[in-house]
Amino acid sequence: xxxxxxxxxxxxxxxxxxxxxASDKPDRPSNGVAKWLLENSHYEIYFVNPxxxxxxGRPVYASLxxxxxxIDLVDVFxxxxxxxPIFQSALALKVNAIWLQ
Numbered sequence: 516x517x518x519x520x521x522x523x524x525x526x527x528x529x530x531x532x533x534x535x536x537a538s539d540k541p542d543r544p545s546n547g548v549a550k551w552l553l554e555n556s557h558y559e560i561y562f563v564n565p566x567x568x569x570x571x572g573r574p575v576y577a578s579l580x581x582x583x584x585x586i587d588l589v590d591v592f593x594x595x596x597x598x599x600p601i602f603q604s605a606l607a608l609k610v611n612a613i614w615l616q
Contacts, residue, residue, distance in 0.1 A: 525612045529587035530559055533579055533610075535601055536592030537562035539570050544616065545592035561586070579604040590614045 516524070532552065538545045552560055553571070561584070562570050565577040576582050579589065579601070589605050591598070591613060598615075605613050 525588065525614075529611065530557075531561065531584055531586050532558045532588045532590055533561045533563050533576075533582050533586045534590045534592065535563040535579065537564050537567075537570055537575060538592070539567050543592075548590070548592075548616070558588075559584070579608055579610075585609075587611045588614060590616065592616045 534549050536545050561582045562575040567575045589610050
């Protein structure tokens with residue numbers, strides 16, 4: 516399977532997506548992507564950001580570990596220095612894939 520086919524299968528087969536770094540600020544890319552996914556995708560979306568509690572009437576979790584379901588795909592909107600603990604959490608939770616923005 517080439518890279519493109521792998522990416523397609525990850526996107527096609529994933530059901531639950533956690534957006535790490537979800538923002539309530541409309542000018543942030545994570546906000547636009549989260550809104551688009553909610554309105555246009557088949558995914559069950561979960562937001563992760565310890566600085567906010569709610570986004571569009573949905574709960575925002577402080578960490579990946581707090582998300583109440585098995586996560587298939589973690590979509591990360593964080594700077595490089597913040598990635599190691601996110602990767603550790605995703606690996607511990609046996610997430611299928613991590614997508615870096």
